[in-house]
Amino acid sequence: MDYPIWNLAMGGGVLIGMVAIAHVIVSHFAVGGGIAMAVAETVAVRRGDAALRQLCRRTSLMLILISTVFGAISGVGIWVTIGLVQPVATSALIHNFVWAWATEWVFFILEVATALAYYATWDRVRPRTHLLLIWLYALAAYMSLVIIQGIIAFMLTPGRWVETHSFWDGFFNPSYLPGLVLRTGMALFLAGSYMTLAALRESDREARARLVRFLALFQVVGALVAYGGYRWWEVALPGSVRALFLGASPLLASLAGTRHLLLWALAAYLLLALFALLLPRLQRWPVTVLAMLVAFTSFGGYERLREGSRKPFVIRDVMFSNGVLVSEIAALNERGILSKAVWAAREEDGTAQGKGRAVFRAQCASCHTQNGYLSIRRIVAPIDADMIVGILESMRDDGQTYTTGAILHEGHAVTQGLNYPFMPPFVGTEEEMQALAAYLLTLKPATVAEVSHGN
Amino acid sequence: MATNLIPALDPAPLPGPTWLFHLLWVVTFTIHLLFVNSVLGGTVLAALLGTNQAVHRASAKLFVEVNSWAISFAITFGIAPLLFLQVLFGRFFYTATILVAWWWLGLLGLLTVGYYLNYVAKFRLRAGKGAGAVLVVEAVCFLAVAMIQVLVNLLHLQPERWERVADATWAAFADPTFVPRYLHFLLAAVALAGAILAWAAVRRAERGGDQQEARGMAGIGIRAALVATILQLVDGFWLLFALPEGVLKAYMRSGAASMVPLALGILAGVVLLTVLAGISDPLAQGTRVRRAAELIVGAMLVMVVTRHQLRELYLATARANEQLVIAPQWGIVVTFLLVFVLGVAVTVFALVRAAKDTPAPGETAA
Numbered sequence: 001m002d003y004p005i006w007n008l009a010m011g012g013g014v015l016i017g018m019v020a021i022a023h024v025i026v027s028h029f030a031v032g033g034g035i036a037m038a039v040a041e042t043v044a045v046r047r048g049d050a051a052l053r054q055l056c057r058r059t060s061l062m063l064i065l066i067s068t069v070f071g072a073i074s075g076v077g078i079w080v081t082i083g084l085v086q087p088v089a090t091s092a093l094i095h096n097f098v099w100a101w102a103t104e105w106v107f108f109i110l111e112v113a114t115a116l117a118y119y120a121t122w123d124r125v126r127p128r129t130h131l132l133l134i135w136l137y138a139l140a141a142y143m144s145l146v147i148i149q150g151i152i153a154f155m156l157t158p159g160r161w162v163e164t165h166s167f168w169d170g171f172f173n174p175s176y177l178p179g180l181v182l183r184t185g186m187a188l189f190l191a192g193s194y195m196t197l198a199a200l201r202e203s204d205r206e207a208r209a210r211l212v213r214f215l216a217l218f219q220v221v222g223a224l225v226a227y228g229g230y231r232w233w234e235v236a237l238p239g240s241v242r243a244l245f246l247g248a249s250p251l252l253a254s255l256a257g258t259r260h261l262l263l264w265a266l267a268a269y270l271l272l273a274l275f276a277l278l279l280p281r282l283q284r285w286p287v288t289v290l291a292m293l294v295a296f297t298s299f300g301g302y303e304r305l306r307e308g309s310r311k312p313f314v315i316r317d318v319m320f321s322n323g324v325l326v327s328e329i330a331a332l333n334e335r336g337i338l339s340k341a342v343w344a345a346r347e348e349d350g351t352a353q354g355k356g357r358a359v360f361r362a363q364c365a366s367c368h369t370q371n372g373y374l375s376i377r378r379i380v381a382p383i384d385a386d387m388i389v390g391i392l393e394s395m396r397d398d399g400q401t402y403t404t405g406a407i408l409h410e411g412h413a414v415t416q417g418l419n420y421p422f423m424p425p426f427v428g429t430e431e432e433m434q435a436l437a438a439y440l441l442t443l444k445p446a447t448v449a450e451v452s453h454g455n
Numbered sequence: 456m457a458t459n460l461i462p463a464l465d466p467a468p469l470p471g472p473t474w475l476f477h478l479l480w481v482v483t484f485t486i487h488l489l490f491v492n493s494v495l496g497g498t499v500l501a502a503l504l505g506t507n508q509a510v511h512r513a514s515a516k517l518f519v520e521v522n523s524w525a526i527s528f529a530i531t532f533g534i535a536p537l538l539f540l541q542v543l544f545g546r547f548f549y550t551a552t553i554l555v556a557w558w559w560l561g562l563l564g565l566l567t568v569g570y571y572l573n574y575v576a577k578f579r580l581r582a583g584k585g586a587g588a589v590l591v592v593e594a595v596c597f598l599a600v601a602m603i604q605v606l607v608n609l610l611h612l613q614p615e616r617w618e619r620v621a622d623a624t625w626a627a628f629a630d631p632t633f634v635p636r637y638l639h640f641l642l643a644a645v646a647l648a649g650a651i652l653a654w655a656a657v658r659r660a661e662r663g664g665d666q667q668e669a670r671g672m673a674g675i676g677i678r679a680a681l682v683a684t685i686l687q688l689v690d691g692f693w694l695l696f697a698l699p700e701g702v703l704k705a706y707m708r709s710g711a712a713s714m715v716p717l718a719l720g721i722l723a724g725v726v727l728l729t730v731l732a733g734i735s736d737p738l739a740q741g742t743r744v745r746r747a748a749e750l751i752v753g754a755m756l757v758m759v760v761t762r763h764q765l766r767e768l769y770l771a772t773a774r775a776n777e778q779l780v781i782a783p784q785w786g787i788v789v790t791f792l793l794v795f796v797l798g799v800a801v802t803v804f805a806l807v808r809a810a811k812d813t814p815a816p817g818e819t820a821a
Contacts, residue, residue: 002462003549004621006556045821069570072530077563079537084556087462087549094541095467099787102479105534106791106798112527113802117809123820125812130821136805167470167784325466342460346621 001323003087004343011373012085023074030067032191034138051207088323089314104147110140178232185226192218212280219273240414255308262301269294311422320424322366330403337428356439377443399425462546468782483535490529496648502594505587510671551611569596605637612769635694646683650748652676657741673737681731705768716757723754
C-alpha cells in the first residue's frame with residue numbers, strides 16, 4: 001500500500017494468475033515426471049525393457065527444456081510479478097518464510113544439476129549411476145513441493161500462527177498435509193499424461209500398448225490420490241472458508257462452479273486413464289491430448305478455487321488483498337489511509353476528487369482497474385451518489401467489525417456476516433471516504449464528459 | 456520529499472541475525488555472478504566470433520555447450536541472493552522494480568528467449584549448421600537483461616531519484632554511473648569468458664585434441680581477456696569517480712574494511728594484466744592461463760564485497776532511522792544450514808560421479 005502502484009489494464013491479479021498457473025503446471029510436471037521417470041527407468045533396467053528405457057530418454061529432453069528452463073524462469077517470474085503487484089504481502093511472506101525458501105533453493109540446485117547430468121549421461125555411464133541421478137532428481141523435485149506447499153497453504157490457513165507467530169505453526173498449518181497429498185496426486189497424473197504422449201511415438205505396437213498401460217497406472221493412482229487429497233483439503237478448511245463454495249447456498253456461486261468443474265474434470269480424467277489402462281491398444285494422440293487438457297482444467301480449477309477462497313485476504317485473517325493489515329484498521333481510520341499510502345498521496349491536487357483518486361489508488365487499485373479488469377467505471381455506472389456513500393459507509397462499518405474482534409470464530413475471521421464479505425473494508429477517515437465518493441462520482445458516464453481526471 | 460516516499464519498514468522482525476543474511480548474500484551472489492558472467496561474456500564473444508571459421512565455430516560451440524548448464528545455474532543461484540536482498544533491503548528493491556515495472560517484467564521474456572535460443576544454437580551447431588544470427592539475438596537478449604539489472608540496482612540505491620522516475624520512466628537511465636557500471640560488469644564478463652575459453656583450450660590440447668584449433672581458441676580467449684582487462688582498469692576509475700560525491704567521500708573515509716577489498720581488486724587487475732600480457736603461447740603456459748582465470752575470479756569476489764559496501768553507503772541516509780527488530784527462527788535456520796551443506800555435498804558427489812563414471816568393459820551403458 002505504501003509502494004508505488006503499477007497501472008496494469010488487465011489487473012495485477014490476472015497477471016499473477018497467468019504466470020502462477022503456467023508455473024504450477026510445469027513445476028508439478030517436473031515433480032511427477034521425476035518420480036515417473038525414476039520408477040520407469042528402474043523397471044526398464046530390471047526387466048531389460050528397451051522401449052521403456054527409450055521412453056525415459058525421450059522424456060528427459062522435455063524434462064530439461066520444460067523443467068530447468070521454463071520452470072526455473074517462470075518460478076523467478078512469480079517472484080517478479082508478486083513483487084510488482086503485491087509488494088507488502090511479498091515482504092510479509094519473505095520475513096516469515098525466507099529460510100523455508102532458502103531450503104527449497106538448495107533442492108533447486110540439486111534438481112537442476114541432476115536433471116542436466118541425467119540428460120547428458122545417456123550412453124555414457126553405468127545404469128546404476130544413471131538411476132542414482134534420476135532418483136536424486138525425483139527426491140529434490142519432490143522436496144521442493146514439500147516446502148513450497150507450506151507457504152502456499154499458509155496464505156489460506158495460517159492456523160495457530162496468527163497467535164504464536166511461530167514459523168513451524170505457520171508452515172505446518174491446517175491445510176498443509178491435505179494440500180500436499182492433493183498436489184502429489186496431481187503431479188503424478190500430469191506426468192503420466194504427458195509421458196503417454198511421448199509413449200505414442202513408439203513404433204512397436206506391443207511395446208506401445210505396454211508403455212501406455214504402465215503410464216495409465218500412474219494416472220489412475222494420481223487421480224485417486226488427488227481426489228482423496230482434495231476431499232481431505234475441504235475438511236481441513238475452516239467452516240467460514242468452506243461456506244464460500246460449499247453447502248446448499250454457497251456464498252460465492254462462481255467458486256462453487258469452479259469446484260464442480262474441477263471435480264467433474266477429475267472424474268473425466270479418471271475415466272480416460274481407466275480407458276488407457278484397460279484398452280491401451282486403442283490409445284491415440286487425440287485422446288491423450290484431451291486427457292491432458294482435462295488434467296489442466298482440473299488442476300487450474302483447484303488453483304483458482306484455492307486463490308478465490310482467500311477473499312478478501314491475501315494472507316487470511318492477517319492482510320487484505322490491498323495490503324492493509326487487519327491489525328492496522330483502527331490506526332488508519334484515525335490517521336487516514338493517505339498517511340501511510342505515500343505514493344498514492346502524490347495524486348492529491350488539493351481537490352476532493354484528487355484526494356479521492358489517491359484513496360482509490362491506495363485501497364482499490366490492487367484489484368480494480370479504471371476501465372479494464374473489474375472496471376470501477378462499470379461498477380459505479382448504475383449507482384447514484386447516495387448509494388455510493390451508503391456502500392462506502394457499510395464497508396467502513398465492516399472495518400469496525402474487524403477491529404472489535406466480533407468477527408472471530410476459533411481464531412478465524414467469519415466474513416459471511418459482513419456487508420461486503422469478499423471485499424476488504426474501507427479504511428480511512430470520514431473525509432477520505434467522502435473524497436473517494438466524490439471521485440467515484442466523476443467516473444459515472446453522465447459526469448465523465450464534464451470532469452477531467454487522470455488515470 | 457524523497458525520503459517520505461520510502462515505504463515503511465516491514466513490521467515483521469528479521470528472522471535471523473543481519474550478519475548471516477549479509478554473509479549469505481555475498482557468498483550466493485558471488486556464485487551467481489560467476490555463472491552470469493560466464494553466460495554473458497561467453498554469449499557476447501560467441502556472437503562476435505560467429506560460426507563461419509573453424510576456430511571461431513569451435514569457440515562458439517564451447518560457449519554454447521557451457522551455457523546450457525551455466526544459464527540454469529545462473530538462474531538457480533540467483534534465487535538465494537534475491538531472497539536475502541528482499542529481507543535486508545526489500546522496501547527499496549520493490550519500489551525500484553515497480554517504478555520500472557515493464558522493464559523488470561520484460562527481463563523474464565528476454566531471459567526465456569535467450570535461454571531457448573541457446574538450445575537452438577546448440578542443436579544447430581551439433582548438426583553442423585550455422586548459428587551466427589541466433590547467437591547475435593541471444594547476446595542482445597542477455598545484454599538487455601544485464602542492463603535491466605544494473606538499472607534496477609542503481610534505482611534501489613537512490614530513493615532521491617524515485618519521484619523523477621515515477622513521473623518519467625526514462626529518467627531511470629539518467630544516472631552518471633549507469634554507463635560505467637554497466638561496462639564494469641560487461642567487461643568482467645568478457646574477461647572471465649575469455650579465460651574460460653583459453654583454459655578449456657589448454658585442457659583440450661592436453662587431452663590430445665586438435666592442437667591447431669586449441670591454439671587458436673586459447674589465443675582468442677587470452678586476447679579477449681587482455682583487452683577487457685585494459686578497458687576495465689580505465690572504466691573502474693571512471694565508475695569510482697562517477698559515484699555521487701557523498702557516497703565517494705564516505706567510501707574514501709570508511710577505512711580498511713572498504714579500502715582493502717578495493718585495493719585488492721585494483722591490484723588483481725594490474726597483476727592480471729601482466730599475467731595475460733606475458734602469455735605468448737597459451738598451450739605451453741597452461742599454469743599461467745589458470746592463474747589468469749583465478750585472478751579474475753578473485754577480483755570478482757572482492758568487487759562483490761565492494762559493491763555490497765557501497766550499497767550500505769548509498770542507503771545510509773535513507774536507513775538512518777531504521778529500527779530493525781530481530782527474532783531469529785533458529786530451528787529453521789539450523790535446518791537450512793544443514794540442508795545447505797548436505798545438498799551441496801550431494802550435488803558435488805552426483806556431478807563428479809556423472810563425470811567420471813564409465814561402464815566396465817562388456818557392461819552396457821545407461
